[in-house]
Amino acid sequence: MTLALFDLDNTLLAGDSDHLWGDYLVALGVVDGARYRAENQRFYDAYRDGSLDIFEFLAFALKPLSEHPREQLEAWRAHFVAQSILPIVLPAARALVEAHRAQGHRTAIITATNRFVTEPIAQLFGVDALIATEPEERAGRYTGRVAGTPCYREGKIARLDDWLAGVRPAESWFYSDSHNDLPLLGQVAHPVAVDPDPLLREQALQRGWPILSLRQGAQPVALSQA
Secondary structure, eight states, X not given: OEEEEEOIIIIIBSSOHHXXXXXXXXXXXXXXXXXXXXXXXXXXXXXXXXXXXXXXXHHHHHGGGGGSOHHHHHHHHHHHIIIIIGGGBOHHHHHHHHHHHHTTOEEEEEEEEEHHHHHHHHHHHTOSEEEEEEEEEETTEEEEEEESSOSSTHHHHHHHHHHHTTOOOSEEEEEXXXXXXXXXXXXXXXXXXXXXXXXXHHHHHHHTOOEEESSSSSSOEEEEOO
């Protein structure tokens, strides 16, 4: 198997679906607006600077899922995807995924954002699999807790290993924008920085990793090549 892995937020998307979902809940009026927006931004800033406590964040982010029926959540999510996600799907990202698919590679999105938010987004890209943080469910309702290992930093390696179930890909790519993904980028045969944050850009240049942009047209643009 040849495997192509893609981070989602700020990689295939020109934005962060987790943060946008929080903003969407505020706009709906189903969370405490000013307080929730401030906390949502605080966690997003912590993610970007590498100081995020993933369990504290997930307790915050998954709580609204536990407070509403599944049917209502799914109706809100459909509107969210149409309103907030489709406009930030990058054409060059679709082209990149399709290029791997055309070569017969197995494709997967691997993301820290929870499966409830990301499942319909992964479907937009037509990937073979989604590896995401899993919200716990009981009797058809979300509990507000995380199930298993969060798919974040070293957790992405653990979750990928579980998904591979002992299979070793003959070749592997991973595309990401974030320094938080350095652990997994360091594990694959072909790490690629995509519109990287400053720390990831620095590391990519030091390690000779390719740097791509998906934000400069309909096709990926090489900013540097290893």
